[in-house]
Amino acid sequence: MSQHALSEIRQAILTDQLDAIGSLELPAGYRGVTVHADEVEMFDGMASRDKDPRKSLHVDEVPTPELGPGEALVAVMASAINYNTVWTSIFEPIPTFKFLKRYGRLSPLAARHDLPYHVVGSDLAGVVLRTGPGVHKWQPGDEVVAHCLNVELEGPEGHNDTMLDSEQRIWGFETNFGGLAEVSLVKANQLMPKPAHLTWEEAACPGLVNSTAYRQLVSRNGADMKQGDVVLIWGASGGLGSYATQFALAGGAIPVCVVSSEEKAELCRKLGAELIIDRDAEGYRFWKDEHTQDPKEWQRFGAKIRELTGGEDPDIVFEHPGRETFGASVYAARKGGTIVSCASTSGYLHQFDNRYLWMNLKRIIGSHFANYRESWEANRLIAKGRIHPTLSKAYPLEETGQAALDVHRNAHQGKVGVLCLSPEEGLGVRDHELRAKHLDRINTFRGV
Known part of the structure; x- marks a missing residue:
């Protein structure tokens, strides 16, 4: 019965009968990508x-x-892989069931999330199916994307600043009913208009990383970049760095893109970047061994940056690898510069020489999502064709594990999408004229 209801919903969306969505029967169930509480010790x-x-x-x-007050059920046409799904899948740094249990204690409504399975995923593009009491901005049939702030x-x-809410969580990571599924439950204030010139899978990809980079x-809550700033961007062709590179270029800054291959360097050139390491x-080997960093390598790295920029150090360092690069990042930033960090994909325990921070009046800023x-502002730039999705490949829902493995092993470029419904x-695609104008940029990462 569930698949019959979902088939009708899918058919209505594919045949542009969106006005009928509100009258269609909700499915009793749906397919979702899950981890299981009884498997948290498997690795x-x-x-x-x-870990696979x-x-x-x-x-x-x-x-x-x-469906509760202020919430929406969304038919998910496509989603995407983020590092938080990789972390969830390998149960690091802790199993996400601890997040769900803590959330479940908050209220009877939140208790829905405390289950022996966790439907994961923090991106989606789809169509609103139903809205709960108190929701007025969105209606069944609206085409939407979702950001992941709960x-x-x-x-x-x-x-x-809603990121400072005492009960702030990331949907699909610290909450249940995420976007890697045929149906998802979100707060209505997570919804934003789907960019009309993008496909479902393209529109699903920017949400988390684009907002995070913005x-x-x-x-002003982050680095407050201005025109002319030299911005050092680690992993500049990756899911997060590719948006940072675009924001730097669009904002009149000077990106210095750090990549790990000539293929990735060429992607940065296609985005418009000129200074690439x-x-x-x-x-570069910033660590002599597991416990000892090599300051001479920091110095060699800093010299390379100055060679490219004509003698200037970075005003801003866009940090997300963490342990492997953080010592070099603190060293490389100019006097009075800013190191802004949003993740630690190579390790959470950062080490750096504090003399370069305190004596040179540098700042470290922690930045988490948006x-x-x-x-909304980041999505608006996507919708206007000023910033573009960086989708490289899309998998069917059944192969989400392989998609996550690609990201885990860094065997991908840009973002990896997942087709759901x-x-x-x-x-x-609704706006074919705008799409035609930007098609080359939209396809920059495709097939790479």
């Missing part, structure tokens, strides 16, 4: 790199959750 004793998401990520039929806003902390680099070709306003790639 115990293994090195992180050897294909073994821990399942495609299960799960019941459709109850907040309660019952306390005062978040009312200047806050980290552009927003291939760290593998240069042979508030609704920042996400969409039966094939290339669907969902």
Whole structure:
């Protein structure tokens, strides 16, 4: 019965009968990508790199959750892989069931999330199916994307910046019913208009990384980038760095793109960047061994940056690798410069020489995702064709484990998408004129 209802919903979307969505029957259940609470020890004793998401990520039929006040159920046409799904799949740094259990204690409504399975995923593009009491902005049939900030806003902390809400969580990582599924449950204030010139899979990809890069680099809550700033961007062709590179170029800054191959360097050139460091070709080794960094390598790296920029050090360092690069990042930033960090994909325990920070008046800023306003502004730039998706490949829902493995092993470029209800790639475009204008940029990462 669930698949029959989902088939009708899919058909209505594919045939542009969106006005009928609100009258169609909701499915009793749907297929979602899950991890299981009884498997959290399956990788115990293994090195992180050897843990295989294909073994821990399942495609299960799960019941459709109850719709609460201020919420929306969305038919998910496409989603995407982020590092938080990789972390979830390998149960690092902790199993996400601890997040769900803590959230479940908050209220009877939040208790829905505390389940022995976790439907994962923090991106989606799709169509609103139903809205709960108190939702007025969105209606069934609206084509939407979602950002991943889940907040309660019952306390005062978040009312200047919702990222500071005491009950701030990342949807699909610290909450259940995520976007790697045929149906997803979101707060209505996560929804944004789907960019009309993009396909479902293209529109699903920017949400998390685009918003994260916007806050980290552009927003006053992050580095507050200005025209002319030299911006050092680690992993500049990756899911996060590719948006940072675009924001730097669009904002009149000067990106220095750090990549790990000539192929990735060429992607940065296609985005418009000119100053590129291939760290593998240069042979940088910032750690002598597991416990000891090599300051001479920091110095060699800093000299390379100055060679490219005409003697200037970075005003901003866009940090997300963490442990492997952080010492070099603190060293490389100019006097009075800013190191802004949003992740630690190579390790959480950072080490750096504090003399270069304190004596040179540098700043380290922590940046985590984005508030609704920042996400909306970042999505608006996508919708206007000023910033472009960096989708390289899309997998069917059944192969989400392989998609996550690609990201885990860094065997990808840009973003990896996942088709959920969409039966094939290339669907969902409304504004063909705008798409034609930017098609080369939209396809920059395709097939790489």
